[in-house]
Every structure is written in C-alpha cells, then in structure tokens.
Amino acid sequence: MTKPLLATASLIVIFGGMMMAHQIVAPFLLSVFFAMILVPPLRWLQRKGLSETVAILLLSAFIILIGLVTAGVVGSSLSRFRERLPVYQEKLTANISSIETMIQSHIDQFEQTAKNTIEQITVPSESSGSDVGEIDTANETTLVAPIVDADNVIGNDTAEQKVSELFSLRKLIDFQVLSNYAMKFTQDIISLLSYMFMVIITVIFMLLEASRFSEKSAAAFGGNGQTGEHIKQIAANVWKYTVIKGLISMAVGGATWIFLLIVGVEYALLWGILAFFLNFIPNIGSIIASVPPILLAWIDLGLGTAVLVTGGLVAINFAIGYGVEPKFLGDGLGLSALIVLLSLIFWGWLLGPVGMFLSAPLTMIVKIVLQAYERTKWVAVLLGTK
Numbered sequence: 149m150t151k152p153l154l155a156t157a158s159l160i161v162i163f164g165g166m167m168m169a170h171q172i173v174a175p176f177l178l179s180v181f182f183a184m185i186l187v188p189p190l191r192w193l194q195r196k197g198l199s200e201t202v203a204i205l206l207l208s209a210f211i212i213l214i215g216l217v218t219a220g221v222v223g224s225s226l227s228r229f230r231e232r233l234p235v236y237q238e239k240l241t242a243n244i245s246s247i248e249t250m251i252q253s254h255i256d257q258f259e260q261t262a263k264n265t266i267e268q269i270t271v272p273s274e275s276s277g278s279d280v281g282e283i284d285t286a287n288e289t290t291l292v293a294p295i296v297d298a299d300n301v302i303g304n305d306t307a308e309q310k311v312s313e314l315f316s317l318r319k320l321i322d323f324q325v326l327s328n329y330a331m332k333f334t335q336d337i338i339s340l341l342s343y344m345f346m347v348i349i350t351v352i353f354m355l356l357e358a359s360r361f362s363e364k365s366a367a368a369f370g371g372n373g374q375t376g377e378h379i380k381q382i383a384a385n386v387w388k389y390t391v392i393k394g395l396i397s398m399a400v401g402g403a404t405w406i407f408l409l410i411v412g413v414e415y416a417l418l419w420g421i422l423a424f425f426l427n428f429i430p431n432i433g434s435i436i437a438s439v440p441p442i443l444l445a446w447i448d449l450g451l452g453t454a455v456l457v458t459g460g461l462v463a464i465n466f467a468i469g470y471g472v473e474p475k476f477l478g479d480g481l482g483l484s485a486l487i488v489l490l491s492l493i494f495w496g497w498l499l500g501p502v503g504m505f506l507s508a509p510l511t512m513i514v515k516i517v518l519q520a521y522e523r524t525k526w527v528a529v530l531l532g533t534k
Contacts, residue, residue, distance in 0.1 A: 163498060166498055166499070167498055167499075170498070170499050170500060170503075173499065174499045174500060174502040174503065175343065175346060175347050175350065175502070176350070177499070177502070177506060177510070178347050178502055178505075178506065179347050179350035179351050179354060180354070181386070181390075181506055181509060182347065182348075182351045183351050183354035183355060183358065184382075184383050184386050184387065185386070185387060185390050185391075186207055186211075186351065186355060187355070187358050187383065187387075188387055189207060190203050190204065190207060190355055190358065193206065193207070200356075204352060204355045204356060207355070208348065208351075208352050211348055211351075212345075212348060215344055215345065215348065218421060221417055221418060221421060222418060222421065225415045225417070225418035226418075228414075228415070229415065236444075236447050236448065239447050239448060240447045243446065243447065243450075243451070381516055382513050382516050382517075385512055385516065386509050386512070386513070389508065389509060389512065390509070393427075393428060393508075396427070396468060396472060396473050397423075397424045397425070397427040397428060398424060399468055399472065400423050400424065400427045400434065400464065400465065400468050400469075401420040401421060401422075401423045401424030401427070402420065403464045403468070404416075404419055404420045404423040404437075404441075404461065404464060405417055405419070405420025405421075405423075406420075407460050407461070407464065408420070408441055408457070411445070411449075411453060411456060411457060411460070412449065412453075413441050413444060413445050413448070413449070413453075413457060414444060414448060415441075415444070416441075419437070419440060419441040422437050422440070423437040423438075425505075428505055428508075429492065429504045429505060429507070430488045430489070430492050430507065430508055431488065431489055431492060432492070433504075434465040434469065438458070438461040438462075438465070441457055441461070442454055442457050442458050442461070445457040483508070483511055483512060483515065483531055483532065484531070484532065487511065487531050488507075488508060488511070491507045491508065491510070491511035492504055492507045492508075494507070495507040495510055495511070511531070514531075515528045515531045515532065516528075518531070
C-alpha cells in the first residue's frame with residue numbers, strides 16, 4: 149500500500165513542477181521532439197559523404213528558411229487583416245442587421261397570425277339559436293378573455309422590445325470582442341514564432357550531441373542493451389508517426405489552401421498553414437482550424453459562401469482524417485481513441501499549446517516506457533488498443 153501512495157505522490161510532485169516550469173519544460177520537450185525527427189536525415193546526409201558539421205548546418209538552414217517563409221506569410225496576412233478590420237466590422241454589422249430583420253419579420257408574421265386567430269374566435273356565430281347563442285356568448289366571454297389579454301400583450305410596445313432584445317444578435321456577437329480575440333491570436337502567433345527560433349537553436353546543439361549520444365548512454369547505463377533498444381524504439385515510433393502525420397497534415401493544409409483560394413476567401417494561404425499545424429493536434433485541431441475561414445467567409449462573402457466553405461472543409465477533413473490517415477498511419481500510435489483524447493486534455497492542461505501539439509507522441513513514449521517494466525506493463529496495456 150505504501151509503494152502506490154509513494155508513486156502517486158511522486159507523480160503529483162513531478163507534474164506540479166512541470167506545470168510551474170512549463171515555460172522551460174515545453175520548449176525543451178519540443179526541442180527533443182524536433183531533434184529526434186532530424187536525426188535520421190542527419191545520418192542520411194552523413195552517409196552521402198557530408199561531415200557532421202556541414203550536415204547540421206544544411207538542416208539548420210533549411211529549418212530556418214521554412215521558419216522565415218512561414219513568419220513572412222503569417223506576418224503579412226495578419227498585417228492586412230488588421231488594416232481591414234473596420235471593413236469587416238461594417239460587413240458584420242450589415243450581416244447581423246439582415247438576420248435581425250429576417251427574425252423580426254417572422255415575429256411580426258407570428259403576431260399578425262395570432263391577432264387574426266383571436267379575431268376569428270371572438271366573432272359570435274350568426275347561425276346559432278338565440279338560447280344557444282346566449283350560452284355560447286357567455287362561454288365565449290369566459291374562455292376568450294385570457295386570449296384577449298394575450299392580444300393586448302402582443303400589441304404592447306414593451307413586449308415587442310423584449311422580444312426584439314431576446315433575438316438581438318448584437319448582444320450575442322460583439323465585434324470588439326472578436327477583434328480583441330484576433331489581436332490576441334496575432335500576438336500569440338508572433339510570440340510562437342520567436343519561441344520557435346529559440347527551439348531551433350536548442351535543436352542545433354542537440355544534433356551536435358547526437359553522434360556521441362550512444363557512447364554516453366552506454367557509459368551511463370553500463371552497457372544495458374535493453375535501455376538502448378527502448379530508446380531506439382521510441383525514436384523509431386516518433387519518427388514514423390511524425391513523418392506520416394506531417395505528410396497527411398501537408399495534404400490537409402494544401403487542400404484547404406486550394407479550396408479557399410477557389411472559393412475566394414481571403415488569406416487562403418494563412419488558413420492552409422494554420423490547418424497544417426493544427427492537424428497535429430488530435431481530434432479538435434482540424435475543427436479549430438476551420439472556424440476562422442468560415443467566420444471570415446460569412447462576414448466577407450455572405451451566408452451562402454460560409455455554408456459552402458463549411459461543407460468543403462468538413463469534406464476535406466473527413467476524407468483525409470477518416471479515409472487516408474487510418475490507411476497509412478493505421479495503429480501506429482498504439483493508443484486507444486479515448487486515451488488520445490484524454491492525453492490531449494492532460495498535456496494541454498499541463499504544458500499549454502505545446503502540450504496539445506505533443507500530446508500523441510508524449511503519450512506514446514510514456515506507453516513504451518511503461519511497457520518495458522513488468523510492474524507497469526498493465527498500465528501500458530490499458531493505454532493501448534488491445
């Protein structure tokens with residue numbers, strides 16, 4: 149009983165420390181992730197006759213070039229977006245006004261129908277006899293009186309104002325709030341880009357140590373071959389997952405860019421890049437990436453185009469996510485769907501956006517480590533698909 153409690157307390161302390169130091173832990177884990185991805189290309193360049201230093205410089209230049217191009221596209225798109233915010237505000241106001249007018253017309257039509265119904269009920273029947281007519285009139289006065297009061301309420305200006313306020317979209321959609329979210333999103337993207345350059349520098353130094361890692365691990369673990377095999381298995385699984393997921397994400401981003409470009413949605417390349425990166429986040433990444441272009445299509449091009457964009461993006465993500473990805477990735481993660489979702493929530497809570505991005509490979513690494521020991525193998529079985 150003591151050992152499980154001690155292990156639980158240790159995990160709480162470790163996770164608490166990681167959360168408090170997430171600004172250091174998150175970039176370090178991201179650097180390790182990228183370094184593990186770049187080791188096979190580094191070894192391939194070395195086999196082609198390049199020295200380690202030249203190979204690392206080539207890989208670093210390639211990564212920095214991609215980062216600069218991405219930063220340029222994102223920066224220019226966001227700059228244009230900020231300049232056009234007043235235009236989008238006017239269009240959003242016009243769209244909201246048209247929807248409110250449509251809702252108000254339906255309310256007026258309902259009021260008119262209710263009044264006509266009440267008038268028909270309150271008209272006495274001429275064909276009825278005198279005695280029956282008197283009874284019917286008396287009953288009618290008793291039964292219809294509440295409806296007549298309802299008619300007075302319908303005609304009341306205060307009631308109409310309350311109904312209009314109830315269906316007022318202006319209280320639901322505040323453009324200032326939307327623009328504040330857009331500005332915050334811009335700042336997050338800029339900080340993330342600067343964050344990535346720090347990660348790249350760390351990755352370069354990790355690659356310089358990669359050639360000596362085998363010797364250091366052998367010296368540290370006393371030539372334990374089992375530990376080295378586990379490290380190789382982790383590296384191979386992370387490499388396989390990242391390459392396949394990267395190609396699939398490129399397909400999603402490219403299809404999103406081309407589709408939005410054809411439809412005429414602005415900043416199509418920006419939304420394609422966003423779809424590429426967020427597709428690495430399991431389950432919800434593609435949904436998050438689809439929201440900005442759909443909103444922009446509604447604001448800028450109208451409701452019909454927004455519906456078209458929604459259908460197109462759903463078709464792209466469904467076809468690739470449920471058709472292509474399972475075929476190539478298969479059971480490569482070795483994790484159940486529930487564990488993938490829970491790991492997304494857990495690592496996102498622990499490390500923020502970087503934790504969401506790395507949730508799948510981090511959980512896969514934890515599963516491999518747990519599977520290596522008899523005492524924790526049962527946990528790995530619970531995390532797996534079988």
